Amino acid sequence: MAELKSQLATYLAHRLPHAEELEVTAIDRIFGGASRETYRFALSYRTGGETVSRRLILRRDPPGSLIETERAVEFEAYRAFFGTAVPVPEPLWLEEETHWLDYPFFIMQELHGFESSPQLIIAPPYAEHANKLAQQKWTILGEISKADPAALGLDRVMQPVAPERCWQRELAHWEKSLNEDELCPQPVLRAAIRWLRRHPPPPAQKISVVHADYRTGNFLYDTAGHIHAILDWEMAHLGDPLEDLAWGLNPVWCWAHDGRVGGLVGRDEAIRIWERASGLHADPAALRWWEVFSSVKGQAIWVSSAKEFTAGKNQDIILALSAWLMHNSQDRAMLAELGHLS
Amino acid sequence: MKPDIDRFLEVATVHLMTQIAPALGTGYEQSNVNIMAMMLMAVREEFDRAAARRVEENRALRHLFGDAAPAVRDTELRQRLETAAQDEDTSFTVSDLERSNGVLRGLLIELHAHVEELDSPAARRIEADIWRELVASTERRRLMMGPF
Numbered sequence: 001m002a003e004l005k006s007q008l009a010t011y012l013a014h015r016l017p018h019a020e021e022l023e024v025t026a027i028d029r030i031f032g033g034a035s036r037e038t039y040r041f042a043l044s045y046r047t048g049g050e051t052v053s054r055r056l057i058l059r060r061d062p063p064g065s066l067i068e069t070e071r072a073v074e075f076e077a078y079r080a081f082f083g084t085a086v087p088v089p090e091p092l093w094l095e096e097e098t099h100w101l102d103y104p105f106f107i108m109q110e111l112h113g114f115e116s117s118p119q120l121i122i123a124p125p126y127a128e129h130a131n132k133l134a135q136q137k138w139t140i141l142g143e144i145s146k147a148d149p150a151a152l153g154l155d156r157v158m159q160p161v162a163p164e165r166c167w168q169r170e171l172a173h174w175e176k177s178l179n180e181d182e183l184c185p186q187p188v189l190r191a192a193i194r195w196l197r198r199h200p201p202p203p204a205q206k207i208s209v210v211h212a213d214y215r216t217g218n219f220l221y222d223t224a225g226h227i228h229a230i231l232d233w234e235m236a237h238l239g240d241p242l243e244d245l246a247w248g249l250n251p252v253w254c255w256a257h258d259g260r261v262g263g264l265v266g267r268d269e270a271i272r273i274w275e276r277a278s279g280l281h282a283d284p285a286a287l288r289w290w291e292v293f294s295s296v297k298g299q300a301i302w303v304s305s306a307k308e309f310t311a312g313k314n315q316d317i318i319l320a321l322s323a324w325l326m327h328n329s330q331d332r333a334m335l336a337e338l339g340h341l342s
Numbered sequence: 343m344k345p346d347i348d349r350f351l352e353v354a355t356v357h358l359m360t361q362i363a364p365a366l367g368t369g370y371e372q373s374n375v376n377i378m379a380m381m382l383m384a385v386r387e388e389f390d391r392a393a394a395r396r397v398e399e400n401r402a403l404r405h406l407f408g409d410a411a412p413a414v415r416d417t418e419l420r421q422r423l424e425t426a427a428q429d430e431d432t433s434f435t436v437s438d439l440e441r442s443n444g445v446l447r448g449l450l451i452e453l454h455a456h457v458e459e460l461d462s463p464a465a466r467r468i469e470a471d472i473w474r475e476l477v478a479s480t481e482r483r484r485l486m487m488g489p490f
Contacts, residue, residue: 031373187451191451251489325489326489335476340473
């Protein structure tokens with residue numbers, strides 16, 4: 001950690017050439033986040049006779065990543081939504097050169113003192129604010145779905161896609177990932193992929209920014225039931241807005257085991273809030289396709305986490321936990337979405 | 343082995359969660375130890391049933407293949423199903439059972455894709471049997487800490 005602290009101080013001195021007495025302190029790795037190593041740290045320096053102190057987050061590429069993602073896309077998503085109705089931390093610096101910290105990284109503002117755990121949100125003191133949190137959670141997703149990617153400048157960094165091609169692109173992407181990383185045969189998953197190809201959804205009603213990991217666990221909330229930031233945009237892309245809605249509705253995020261999606265409200269209420277906020281319609285047949293797809297994508301991620309850990313490319317314990325904890329539940333979610341498990 | 347393995351894992355889990363993790367303060371290392379303790383709980387759950395669930399599933403799949411083979415139109419696939427149906431596990435180490443389970447589940451994928459393309463009452467019956475077996479396979483693998 002001492003080496004990283006020193007490297008960070010050197011980099012920040014380069015980025016802040018007028019800063020004096022620049023110091024990096026309290027650097028600490030944050031658990032979770034299998035696609036990037038995440039650290040919090042404090043930065044202080046003097047400039048113009050004043051002392052500046054900031055708490056910051058470093059997101060650095062690991063040697064092996066659970067999800068192969070473009071850090072520039074993640075950084076630009078934060079930049080695009082900062083200061084809008086979609087709360088995000090302020091992104092500060094993106095660095096793709098590897099000589100500073102050995103791997104590419106970016107730095108953003110730390111929002112301190114909030115919680116993100118999907119298990120804690122279903123317990124006191126947060127549980128009493130479930131409805132309030134749900135209203136914000138699904139309204140914010142509606143804002144993301146409603147937003148114009150071109151007006152946000154995201155069409156410059158995210159691959160374009162035609163409305164009728166959204167489903168094919170996403171399915172092909174995750175099927176390829178599965179084919180590359182599968183360690184043992186996956187009969188439920190393969191059956192679900194065949195079903196998806198036999199029952200294509202209608203074209204997307206609009207091309208939206210898709211967060212692609214929008215769920216309880218990826219936003220910061222407080223004890224008064226306020227959401228302060230949407231995090232983890234590493235898989236963000238352009239696509240069908242129903243992809244995000246379906247992902248958030250997936251049964252594997254029902255940690256309270258009571259049918260409330262993301263531990264907050266029932267599925268119908270979540271859809272209603274999203275429709276009202278986005279001005280879009282969740283066509284049941286189309287949404288069903290995207291829900292089955294969300295389980296295929298989830299399973300592809302858990303399969304990759306098992307592969308990464310087994311191969312020794314990245315032996316962060318979160319990869320083994322993800323694979324063990326989620327794989328069978330994701331198969332059961334797929335069976336339920338396909339109508340074979342009640 | 344005495345003490346029994348499940349008892350050791352139980353004690354080790356409690357020790358990690360109540361003694362080791364708190365001594366590390368908060369942060370990345372403590373979270374890692376807590377997760378390892380959780381995973382020991384899963385190992386404890388899986389250890390006792392590891393061979394039994396694989397033996398049960400391999401038998402169920404071989405039985406399903408024997409029932410399905412006469413309706414399969416692809417000659418080569420039918421022969422492989424018949425051969426698999428007559429096979430049996432002779433080694434009961436978990437690694438050997440896992441290996442044969444992988445072969446059988448690979449064959450199940452082929453059978454499932456094949457019967458989906460057939461238009462006959464027999465094909466629909468086999469398909470229903472496959473879905474029942476897939477549901478059963480997830481019951482065998484359920485972990486207490488799994489979310490669904």
